[in-house]
Amino acid sequence: MxxxxxxxxxxxxxxxxxxxxxxxxxxxxxxxxxxxxxxxxxxxxxxxxxxxxxxxxxxxxxxxxxxxxxxxxxxxxxxxxxxxxxxxxxxxxxxxxxxxxxQVWWPSTSSQIFPIESCLQEAYQEEGKKLNTFASAILKPETIQTYLHVMDSMIKQHLDMYWDTNEKVTVLPLAKILTFSLGCNLFLSIEEPLYIAKLAEKIKLIAAGIISAPVNILGSPLNRAIKASKFIRKELQALIKQRKIDIAEKKVSTTQDLLSHMLIATEVYGSMNEADIASKIMSILVAGFDAPSTTITFIMKYLAELPDVYGKVLQEQMEIGKSKGSGESLTWKDIQKMRYSWNVLFWNAFSTHKNPNYFPDPEKFNPSRFEGDRHVPYAFIPFGGGTRMCPGMQYARAEILVFMYNVVRRFKWTKLYPDEKIRFDPIPRPVRGLPIQLIARKNDSK
Ligand code: HEM
Known part of the structure; x- marks a missing residue:
């Protein structure tokens, strides 16, 4: 970086x-x-x-x-x-x-990566509002809960494939594969791992380009991001076009994925053409790429370091597991019960989250501090607030909690590098990607 x-x-x-x-x-x-x-x-x-x-x-x-x-x-x-x-x-x-x-201000790189007809900042502000409306409409809890069983079974498959077969794994790259594959599948019904990896590579280039020097020359991060953006938008437009035909010809279910949901909800998307929709979906993929995988990585880190917190999360998840029949999937109601696990969330926004006036002993990882409703309004803001509050919050909450439900019931783990450093570039990450040693728990947790 x-x-x-x-x-x-x-x-x-x-x-x-x-x-x-x-x-x-x-x-x-x-x-x-x-x-x-x-x-x-x-x-x-x-x-x-x-x-x-x-x-x-x-x-x-x-x-x-x-x-x-x-x-x-x-x-x-x-x-x-x-x-x-x-x-x-x-x-x-x-x-x-x-x-x-x-007024929100966007760097000039954005206008080149997410091109719109006008280059005025006002036009971008307008697009920003549209993005939030669009993303909030697609990612509303009523819709997400209908896909929870897909999330649950995909996460189980991911653990079977990448974690069960290894004693040592590196969390961050695996969390990235998991969260991006979930996004591709739930939004677009894309399942082919090699194609997903190709899209992930392009999204990574876009994210890096947005925050790069505004220099568009061959090989520069911005140049690579512009090319990646063109590629993704072209692929998405073709997919949307085909999906519209398939829906019209009743070849696919209208609830197949979030894209189908979106295309039939004409009251929200009626005025948007394929290019607009493709561009908004690309923005959502970019916005939803890093944060959940980073959060999962830090959860794994803290649960390794703090056995008492791991124990409480495990207890909560085992209780939920006990109430379910063998092979029965998680429901939205189960997600609401995961209160302690949801408090185990990653810590940023320095002037309040790391401020002892709001949170005593802020360096201490203490999920119990979020129990009840006792923090000062506007002090705890992991998903932002106001008109630009993260529209992906419920989606992120579901994927993170479903992952926790599955991972703590299957494994305990220890860090392979106990003193692994954290670097902010600008997103925080353990410098080695958090390699861990897995210890299988002996119970029927699948
Ligand atoms: C732990 C996970 C996540 C965290 C902590 C997080 C946090 C945030 C924050 C703080 C903002 C506001 C940024 C600002 O004020 O400029 C935001 C915006 C946004 N997030 Fe998330 N987010 C997460 C996951 C997701 C996911 C999974 C998606 C999509 C599937 C998503 C989609 C978006 C979008 C589209 C915006 C832009 C909204 C706008 O500009 O009005 N986020 N997120």
Whole structure:
């Protein structure tokens, strides 16, 4: 991951970060912090980059909150003036004021990878809203629950194929294969592993291109992302065209997958052509690619490190397992019962999640802190908030919990590198991908 990739990601990645650009309006009141000068640009960018490499990006925020303001400070990243809103009030402000006091800004790479007719930022903001409406409509819980049994059986097959046959596995690459295959299957009924691997490669290039330097020359990350985007959109358009024909000729079920659901729901998609739909599906595949596999990897890491947490997750999942007949699949009701397991979620959004004022002893992995309803509003925001809250949350929740249900009942595991470092580039990941030793549990958990 290149230096500029990291910084670009920072600018648009999570909801804590919003960017307002001071388009020459020197009279407006600016928050405290470093002003823009060549020296400041170099120092701020380098510091953020190296703290990420060291696995402590939160220090960048904490230091500036201490030095400038615990509410909002300004800094400069990628040649842009950036205001960083902090704490629960900062989150509340961001989530409540989009399109009023704040506008989302996208890096110029986006317009080349996700081309639309107009290149104006306003047009992209409009597309962003459409994406959220589109994704929320496809990924609503009522639809997802009808595919839960498919998720469950695919996850079981994945464990049979890649985990049961090995004593040692590396979690991150396997989690990526699993979550992307689930997406391809549930969204598009694509099952062929080699084709899925090819699509995954292209999606990876797109994700890397969005957060790369805006340089479109042969072989540059942006150039490769543009080519990958063209490839994916062409494939998806052909698939959508064929699916429309198959639905019209009643050759396939209208509930076959999320694509069919989408195509028959004309009230939402009526005005969208095939290119639009292909582009939105591609965005969903990109948005849903990294986060669930990263979350699964960190869950595996913490469960290996904390046997008491593993024990509680196992107990919860065994209870659910006991209530089911042999071979009976999980239901949406079962997912709702997995309360403790859902609290075992991965920890980011530094100015609140790592802030002892909101969460005492924040470095300690303690899922019990999320029991009940006692945290400060706007402090815990793993899926963002406001109008741009993650539309994939229920889908991600289902796939992560179904995975946990299956994995803890089959295995215990230990880390092969107890001190494996975490690096943020900018998504956190164990540097070796979390290799683990599996120990099969002796019970009928399949
Ligand atoms: C653990 C898993 C996940 C986490 C933690 C997560 C988190 C987030 C966050 C924080 C945002 C808001 C970003 C912003 O404000 O700019 C977001 C947006 C989004 N997420 Fe997720 N996400 C996850 C899984 C997924 C999955 C599985 C999908 C799709 C299947 C998905 C689809 C999207 C889309 C389409 C957006 C853009 C919404 C918009 O721009 O309005 N996410 N996600």
């Amino acid at each position: 290149e230096f500029y990739q990291l910084l670009l990601t920072l600018l648009f990645s999570i909801s804590l970060w919003f960017l307002f650009r001071n388009k020459g309006k020197t009279s407006c009141k600016l928050p405290p912090g470093k002003t823009r000068s060549t020296w400041t640009i170099i120092c701020e960018n380098l510091e953020f980059y190296f703290l990420g490499r060291m696995g402590i990006p939160e220090k960048f925020i904490e230091d500036r909150m201490r030095k400038h303001s615990s509410q909002v400070f300004k800094t400069t990243l990628l040649g842009e003036n950036v205001a960083v809103f902090c704490g629960a009030p900062g989150n509340k402000f961001l989530f409540s004021n989009e399109n009023k006091l704040l």
